[in-house]
Amino acid sequence: MNKYIRVSLAGLAFLFVVNSFFSCKSKPEQKSEVIILDTVITVEPVFKYGLPVDSFLIETGVVKSNEYLSQILNTRGVGMGTIDKIARKSKSIFDVRKIKSGNTFTIFSTPDSIKKAHFFVYENSATTYTVFELFDSLNIYQGEKEIQTRLRTAQGIVETSLWNTMVNCGQDPMLALELSDIFAWTIDFFAIQKGDRFRVIYDEQFVDSTSIGIGEIYAVQFDHYGEENYAFIFDQDDRMDYFDEKGASLRKAFLKAPLKFSRISSRFSNSRMHPVLRIRRPHHGIDYAAPKGTPVMSIGDGTVIARAYQKRGGGNYLKIKHNSVYTTTYMHLSGYAKGVTTGSRVQQGQIIGYVGSTGLATGPHLDFRVHKNGSPIDPLKVKAPPVEPVKEKNIERYNVAKDSLLLELQKIEWDILMDN
Numbered sequence: 001m002n003k004y005i006r007v008s009l010a011g012l013a014f015l016f017v018v019n020s021f022f023s024c025k026s027k028p029e030q031k032s033e034v035i036i037l038d039t040v041i042t043v044e045p046v047f048k049y050g051l052p053v054d055s056f057l058i059e060t061g062v063v064k065s066n067e068y069l070s071q072i073l074n075t076r077g078v079g080m081g082t083i084d085k086i087a088r089k090s091k092s093i094f095d096v097r098k099i100k101s102g103n104t105f106t107i108f109s110t111p112d113s114i115k116k117a118h119f120f121v122y123e124n125s126a127t128t129y130t131v132f133e134l135f136d137s138l139n140i141y142q143g144e145k146e147i148q149t150r151l152r153t154a155q156g157i158v159e160t161s162l163w164n165t166m167v168n169c170g171q172d173p174m175l176a177l178e179l180s181d182i183f184a185w186t187i188d189f190f191a192i193q194k195g196d197r198f199r200v201i202y203d204e205q206f207v208d209s210t211s212i213g214i215g216e217i218y219a220v221q222f223d224h225y226g227e228e229n230y231a232f233i234f235d236q237d238d239r240m241d242y243f244d245e246k247g248a249s250l251r252k253a254f255l256k257a258p259l260k261f262s263r264i265s266s267r268f269s270n271s272r273m274h275p276v277l278r279i280r281r282p283h284h285g286i287d288y289a290a291p292k293g294t295p296v297m298s299i300g301d302g303t304v305i306a307r308a309y310q311k312r313g314g315g316n317y318l319k320i321k322h323n324s325v326y327t328t329t330y331m332h333l334s335g336y337a338k339g340v341t342t343g344s345r346v347q348q349g350q351i352i353g354y355v356g357s358t359g360l361a362t363g364p365h366l367d368f369r370v371h372k373n374g375s376p377i378d379p380l381k382v383k384a385p386p387v388e389p390v391k392e393k394n395i396e397r398y399n400v401a402k403d404s405l406l407l408e409l410q411k412i413e414w415d416i417l418m419d420n
């Protein structure tokens with residue numbers, strides 16, 4: 001709703017004419033011509049969550065510990081009947097029981113003495129929000145804030161750890177995790193040493209002028225043990241991935257599954273009814289139902305870091321560290337393949353054990369789990385990155401992009417490493 005402020009200069013012109021008449025009365029032959037102007041100044045309305053701020057009284061707050069939507073709204077004049085209708089109507093969009101303490105909310109009220117609440121907006125995250133209309137049809141809908149990106153450069157020389165280096169350089173320490181993911185197959189980030197250094201070109205994301213994290217990373221140089229390692233982003237076959245200065249892929253692919261299976265009997269879940277214990281608890285893996293003795297394969301190259309019996313229910317299991325980012329676990333095994341022991345190296349596709357029902361299991365199956373940076377992730381959602389290099393048909397386009405990024409990287413000057 002545009003507002004217009006019409007400024008008439010007629011009054012000012014009149015004063016100017018009168019003043020001219022008296023100041024120039026000794027010269028009646030001199031005439032003054034006045035042009036009267038009529039100027040329109042447009043004031044753009046201010047919106048927040050898609051609502052015009054200047055049309056309401058705005059109250060912003062933070063959800064308190066153990067505070068519910070009913071408490072927030074009822075204390076601001078919204079009846080319990082209306083609140084109940086909102087709660088029931090919003091279930092398919094947002095369950096109001098999932099409102100979290102510490103999250104921000106905003107109430108839009110009428111700009112009068114009644115101050116009737118018309119909108120309640122709950123921020124689900126830094127970028128998403130839910131709008132509750134508190135009048136008429138009581139609509140509920142979700143929206144997203146505009147994310148702005150700013151191109152950044154960063155560099156640092158490691159003193160103690162990559163994380164601390166990011167902090168000391170005033171960078172988002174999450175950038176360290178992003179770099180470890182890009183170079184997961186190239187650099188062992190558990191072996192970072194003093195003097196290793198990096199420089200990077202990336203996007204930082206902002207919402208409401210507040211940084212919310214790292215966006216796209218375009219180019220990286222990471223010197224490890226004196227060896228230069230490069231990563232350049234490139235779009236090949238409608239997929240963005242990272243390649244080195246020669247066009248080779250920085251990643252290796254995992255196998256889709258650790259065995260040839262007949263069916264998935266249980267999926268990744270944060271609350272699954274345990275088939276033996278008959279209680280609900282997280283199941284951060286995939287169960288592959290297969291006959292006892294079915295060969296189990298490692299989904300990628302790596303080192304066996306555990307071979308043991310888990311008393312808590314996993315039975316015979318193996319854990320393999322593939323790099324500084326990914327580990328995989330294989331549980332309920334009936335036995336292990338010959339030569340597979342703690343500390344041994346295994347290859348992608350190598351048989352490491354056999355399906356069984358050891359531990360708490362109702363039948364033979366493999367409980368397969370994947371951890372990324374120490375946190376469990378759904379194995380079915382692990383992206384299988386390409387291993388092929390830049391294709392011949394794309395190499396000229398890649399070299400142009402790579403050379404341009406490399407030139408920008410080289411403009412980032414290193415700090416001097418200071419001894420403690």
